[in-house]
Amino acid sequence: MDERQVGALRFQLDLSQPIYEQIVEQMSRAILRGDIGLGEKIPSVRELAQGLRVTPNTVMHAYQEMERQGLTETRRGQGTFITSSRQRVEAFRQQEAHRVVTEFLAKMRSLGFTEAEIIEQLRSRRQEEEMQ
Amino acid sequence: MDERQVGALRFQLDLSQPIYEQIVEQMSRAILRGDIGLGEKIPSVRELAQGLRVTPNTVMHAYQEMERQGLTETRRGQGTFITSSRQRVEAFRQQEAHRVVTEFLAKMRSLGFTEAEIIEQLRSRRQEEEMQ
Amino acid sequence: MDERQVGALRFQLDLSQPIYEQIVEQMSRAILRGDIGLGEKIPSVRELAQGLRVTPNTVMHAYQEMERQGLTETRRGQGTFITSSRQRVEAFRQQEAHRVVTEFLAKMRSLGFTEAEIIEQLRSRRQEEEMQ
Amino acid sequence: MDERQVGALRFQLDLSQPIYEQIVEQMSRAILRGDIGLGEKIPSVRELAQGLRVTPNTVMHAYQEMERQGLTETRRGQGTFITSSRQRVEAFRQQEAHRVVTEFLAKMRSLGFTEAEIIEQLRSRRQEEEMQ
DNA sequence: GTGGTCTAGACCACG
DNA sequence: GTGGTCTAGACCACA
Secondary structure, three states: OEEEEEOOEEEEEOOOOOHHHHHHHHHHHHHHHOOOOOOOEEOOHHHHHHHHOOOHHHHHHHHHHHHHOOOEEEEOOOEEEEOOOHHHHHHHHHHHHHHHHHHHHHHHHHOOOOHHHHHHHHHHHHHHHHHO | OEEEEEOOEEEEEOOOOOHHHHHHHHHHHHHHHOOOOOOOEEOOHHHHHHHHOOOHHHHHHHHHHHHHOOOEEEEOOOEEEEOOOHHHHHHHHHHHHHHHHHHHHHHHHHOOOOHHHHHHHHHHHHHHHHHO | OEEEEEOOEEEEEOOOOOHHHHHHHHHHHHHHHOOOOOOOEEOOHHHHHHHHOOOHHHHHHHHHHHHHOOOEEEEOOOEEEEOOOHHHHHHHHHHHHHHHHHHHHHHHHHOOOOHHHHHHHHHHHHHHHHHO | OEEEEEOOEEEEEOOOOOHHHHHHHHHHHHHHHOOOOOOOEEOOHHHHHHHHOOOHHHHHHHHHHHHHOOOEEEEOOOEEEEOOOHHHHHHHHHHHHHHHHHHHHHHHHHOOOOHHHHHHHHHHHHHHHHHO
16 A cells, blocks of 8 residues: 555555555545545546556546446546536435445345445444544 | 246346356355255255356356355255355355445445435435335 | 363364364373373274264364374274383474473574574563463 | 475375375475575466476465465466565464474363373483484 | 266456 | 366266
């Protein structure tokens, strides 16, 4: 796990998981947090690849994934930009949350937990973490 | 995604994830639900393979994974059996819950949700479902 | 793990390991301990199989293994007998001990333990066990 | 039993035991001896398979086993690496020693040796070897 | 009949 | 190029 800065963006890459997924996730988070503004240009594939010391191939893969999710747009000859539609970003956030919650509930139920127990698990976990 | 029945067990397999992982997951749930009792025999490698229309190799991979997790015991020449230790099954359940909760919290946080919002999402989802 | 008595012999069989090996081991031990005298007849394949509730096949396998090691002799139409040569039994014991010690030393050395450390490991294990 | 060299590593394989287990055992020893340093890359699955003249599948099996024991980490697209944690390697060493000692004591006891005799056997063996 | 190992060769995900 | 999954089919150990 090491940390690298490229422009205003900070990345933590862990080589034991797919790098392109980590780029997508951390870039998306930066957008949702507002670290990159709507409509702003993000680093070019080559630039980011160099900054992260990964192959351009990997960055390209990540950018294609983000475009597929409607978070970015590429303009030929100009580069890649965050979508300028706040609505689209918010839609992405809600859609992802919905998917993640659905998946979580399904898994916990299949392990035999009731709704009350699921919420209890979350609460107790939160306390554990706070104590650290 | 298609559904297949083998003895008292129902499996839903799709090709977007490793088949052996789906077998492990669905068989584990069946055990946790009590569809198969402690100490009981599960279908033989060949039998399940034929029922699911996959190679015995794939089922074997799944069964070995379950044995590593302490859920089953194999007796050469006799078959594969659910562990008779209720404690081990419960340990598995807790371990899985921990893993699932960790993954869920990480994903929700990376989407920018706070702890309070996460619990709120779960509550509102629960109400939606109750209204259906 | 359950225990069964056949004539003067007591067996503890654990289904997670090869049964025929357990029969060989426990029968050999009984011979070395003198629970069965030199030249004595041991139960017939069928008799032992019935007593242990395993298939005659398995007992046959065990008996062949013991004969291969020179511990028993079969006399057509009369049954299977412990060798009457004390020398042969003792030779077996020494030969086995030699093999086991050699194997043990090789493994421990390959794990990087020196002779002194190996003996130390044995001593400390002995203390652990005594405390239980 | 034949011997094969792959890079700096030497392997002795025989067909009387599972090949993948022999790979795990011999590779582990090489790590414990320091023949491969912490964090270093080990031969790729295909490379080792070719060198040992076995199928990549068999080598893969061995590598996955080592990963489960915490000895290695795999990075898709990059290769398999020894863990960089000295602690994990040491934990593995202790765990293996425990297993080997347990097995040894069980075998010697079943041959009718007492603790004192077992240690005596080791000592006398040591003297024999020193005289050679 | 049971589980377990191995081969040969395909196809995928990732860098 | 790397690791990972899957198929098809052989052969072994054990009951």
